[in-house]
Amino acid sequence: MKQIIQSFKTGETILEDVPKPQVKPGHVLIRTSKTLVSLGTEKMLVNFGKANLLQKAKQQPDKVKEVLTKVKTDGLMPTVNAVFNKLSEPLALGYCNVGVVEAIGKGVDEFKIGDRVASNGSHAEFVCIPKNLVAAIPKNVTDEEACFTVIGSIGLQGIRLLKPTFGETVVVIGLGLIGLITAQLLKAHGCEVIGYDLDKDKVDLAASFGITAFNPGEGSEPVKFVMDKTNGVGCDGVIITASTKSDVVISDAAKMSRKRGKIVLVGVIGLHLSRADFYEKELEFQVSCSYGPGRYDANYESKGQDYPIGYVRWTEKRNFEAILNSISNKSVDVESLITQRIPLHNFSEIYDNMQSKEAIASILEYSSSAGNATTVVVSEPRYSPNSKGVIGIVGAGNFTGMTLLPNLKKANAKIKYITSSAGVSGTGLAKKYGIARSTTKYSDVLEDAEVDIVIITTRHNLHSQMAIDGLKANKHVFVEKPLAIHHNQLDEIEEAYKNSQGSLMVGFNRRFSPHIRKMKSLLGSSETPINVIATMNAGFIPENVWVHDMEIGGGRIIGEACHYIDLLSFLTGSSVTSVCLNAMGNHPKENTDNASILLRFENGSNAVINYFANGSKSYSKERLEVYSQGRTIIMDNFRITKGYGFKGFGKLKTKMDKGHLSQFENYIAGIAEGNGSLIDFESIMNTSRASIAAIESLKTKSWVSV
Numbered sequence: 001m002k003q004i005i006q007s008f009k010t011g012e013t014i015l016e017d018v019p020k021p022q023v024k025p026g027h028v029l030i031r032t033s034k035t036l037v038s039l040g041t042e043k044m045l046v047n048f049g050k051a052n053l054l055q056k057a058k059q060q061p062d063k064v065k066e067v068l069t070k071v072k073t074d075g076l077m078p079t080v081n082a083v084f085n086k087l088s089e090p091l092a093l094g095y096c097n098v099g100v101v102e103a104i105g106k107g108v109d110e111f112k113i114g115d116r117v118a119s120n121g122s123h124a125e126f127v128c129i130p131k132n133l134v135a136a137i138p139k140n141v142t143d144e145e146a147c148f149t150v151i152g153s154i155g156l157q158g159i160r161l162l163k164p165t166f167g168e169t170v171v172v173i174g175l176g177l178i179g180l181i182t183a184q185l186l187k188a189h190g191c192e193v194i195g196y197d198l199d200k201d202k203v204d205l206a207a208s209f210g211i212t213a214f215n216p217g218e219g220s221e222p223v224k225f226v227m228d229k230t231n232g233v234g235c236d237g238v239i240i241t242a243s244t245k246s247d248v249v250i251s252d253a254a255k256m257s258r259k260r261g262k263i264v265l266v267g268v269i270g271l272h273l274s275r276a277d278f279y280e281k282e283l284e285f286q287v288s289c290s291y292g293p294g295r296y297d298a299n300y301e302s303k304g305q306d307y308p309i310g311y312v313r314w315t316e317k318r319n320f321e322a323i324l325n326s327i328s329n330k331s332v333d334v335e336s337l338i339t340q341r342i343p344l345h346n347f348s349e350i351y352d353n354m355q356s357k358e359a360i361a362s363i364l365e366y367s368s369s370a371g372n373a374t375t376v377v378v379s380e381p382r383y384s385p386n387s388k389g390v391i392g393i394v395g396a397g398n399f400t401g402m403t404l405l406p407n408l409k410k411a412n413a414k415i416k417y418i419t420s421s422a423g424v425s426g427t428g429l430a431k432k433y434g435i436a437r438s439t440t441k442y443s444d445v446l447e448d449a450e451v452d453i454v455i456i457t458t459r460h461n462l463h464s465q466m467a468i469d470g471l472k473a474n475k476h477v478f479v480e481k482p483l484a485i486h487h488n489q490l491d492e493i494e495e496a497y498k499n500s501q502g503s504l505m506v507g508f509n510r511r512f513s514p515h516i517r518k519m520k521s522l523l524g525s526s527e528t529p530i531n532v533i534a535t536m537n538a539g540f541i542p543e544n545v546w547v548h549d550m551e552i553g554g555g556r557i558i559g560e561a562c563h564y565i566d567l568l569s570f571l572t573g574s575s576v577t578s579v580c581l582n583a584m585g586n587h588p589k590e591n592t593d594n595a596s597i598l599l600r601f602e603n604g605s606n607a608v609i610n611y612f613a614n615g616s617k618s619y620s621k622e623r624l625e626v627y628s629q630g631r632t633i634i635m636d637n638f639r640i641t642k643g644y645g646f647k648g649f650g651k652l653k654t655k656m657d658k659g660h661l662s663q664f665e666n667y668i669a670g671i672a673e674g675n676g677s678l679i680d681f682e683s684i685m686n687t688s689r690a691s692i693a694a695i696e697s698l699k700t701k702s703w704v705s706v
Contacts, residue, residue, distance in 0.1 A: 002016070002018075002124070002371065003016050003424065004123035005093070006090070013351045015347055019439050019441070020126045021127070021128040023102075023104065026105055026130055026131055027130055027131065028103075028104060028111055028117065028119075028129055032098070032124060032126065032370070033366055034098045034146075034365060035096055035122075035364045036096035036148060036363060037123075038096060039176070039360070041095075042094070089425065090424055090425065092122040094124075095151075096120070097119050097123075098116070099117065108304075117136055118149035119135070125344075126370060130301050132294060133320075134320075135317060135324060138324055138325065141327050144338065145335060146324060148332075148334040152323035152327075155266060157316075157319060158266040161264045162262055162264045164186065168191050168192070169194065169236050170192070171253070171256060172196075173240045175195050175213065175241075177337060178267070179197070182239055183195045188326065188331040193212065194212045195211045195213045196222055196225070197213075203215045208336070222252050234258035238253040238264070240263065242267045247270035250263070251277055255277060258281070259281045263285045263286070273285075291319055291320070292316040293307060294317070297544075298544060298546065300316075337360050337361045339361060339362065342362060343364075344365065374441040375437055376437065378431055378436060379435070382434050383414035389413070392415075392417035393419065393457065394458060395458040396419065397457065397458075397459075399457050401429055415436070416448070417445045419438075419440065423438060426438045453671055455480070457480045460482055461554070464493055467496075471502050472500065474502045477504050477505070483684065483688045504676075509563075509659040512659030512663040516567065516570070516635070518652050519626060523626065526629075528629060530606075531605070531606050532568055532571060532572070534564045534622075536621065537619050540614065541613065556593040556611070557592070557593070557694050558692055565599065567624075568607045572603060572605040572607070576601060576602075578693075578704060579599055580702070581598075581698045582596050582698075583698055594613055596610050600703075637656065640652070689706050
């Protein structure tokens, strides 16, 4: 299928061939008929992409601080590579989509195949959208009119926050697409509406809707104009839908407001507020968030958990429906806002002329014969026929782009497939790294006899079943940690492994670092117990990030601390027999990321893993201390290892090396030679069970046997 993609690195906007997405549980697969180009938002993204690196940095000072901190902890080149990898990620443009339901995911019962729907889908021939971001279109509303659903909801949410009453005077600053719809909605609400903009055509269009509209560039001073129209009282409310870096807009909004008036920001403006402007009138100021309640809430959007209407009357989906109803009953005229209609293949006529002030709303029209392929050929394979060690990657997220693929490239890996849920990120990485095919259907990878190795890098809740599927297909399966997030999943993996001709490997890379290999050689093969203290200064991750969700990410202890359980098993040469976790706080949650994990090993070794998320970013992320027979080894952030009490060894210093490259090189070479995993199956299972047992220990407040 075709999809419009933006590059943040080069600013280029292209029509890309990507695989058709698969319908997911709680989602709706939609065949697109029309989309609306939001000239405000998309122009901002396109301009940002075209800016040079220095200009990008000036626009995002907070990101610059993060980069400087990363340089201190990770080094210059790893940071530079991370920045450029991030900038090279393709961005799917568009969020005003109309089409017909093609397929329905499990748990969706409010739609049926063939329904016309509006959603926040992108400019693509097919989109897969969560059910709470999809609304049915009334029969008397055309597809073109329905394209305004989502962008209209942005203005409507601003009105809901303002809470105007019948007869009040409201000023709309900025008569672009959102501003023109907002002004009409306010008028339908019974308000006296004043609007202004520097574009004469938009002012004239607003006036044709019955709005008192003016152009400050033609001599009218905004504050005086509003005060004159309100007999010196000032307006009851202001909705700002403009886009400007100037602070004049917020200052004027305050000056034209009556005492105890309210200002709502929908657009993007300079926000250096004057305390005096707000203090003297006791003004209220609020920033509106997108389409309404539910926005950016994973439980609402991704999991389909609606808010009870008795407590939250207007969610983003109910706002969608309200806009569609207002179009249906002719309260809002959106057809007059359409300035051009362009076939999808001529998309550049819109994106190459975004600086033009003539266009207000541009409609992209889609062919009824959209591409249906779930796998697309990106390039010819870069390996000879009948090669061994051919790889299919399932997952195209941050780890794949930032860590896996750069290391596989260095290892000269032979990659045939990359799988992603929507097709965009996978196709972008396929083009960048010379991967032959991009797919959204991972069963294609499993069914291809040429593929020997399946590497799984999806979200954690998918790991176990995909590993089982790979083993049943007799593939060599490499799973990025964790292997599973529940004990019963491990039981199923064990059963699949017994009956498979393939092998199983988990991405416990730390043991392959030259620092850890040196530590192991210094300790020797003695059965003597050792003491180990491991510290992971993991850093803060916001509560709403998926890794904290116990059913999706499993929490950071299962998802990341498992690295060190494997590492300690390697150094001690022994299996974990029991585990006890103590977390910070009087009533810690099971997804805690501030905890100490105590481990007992079969050979009597003792270890503690301090996994902390509340430390300084400027301190080393990882540190390891080993105490054995009057000797001590200290490893700092996989850069420096120092030995105390060892003859002939004092210090090892390298660039940061966590063992990723060595792991992949040895694993791929081993598969090609007919070998299996680099870590024995029993050790993998012991580590996986120990990490899950740690969370059980938190619940029971006691030691748990592994």
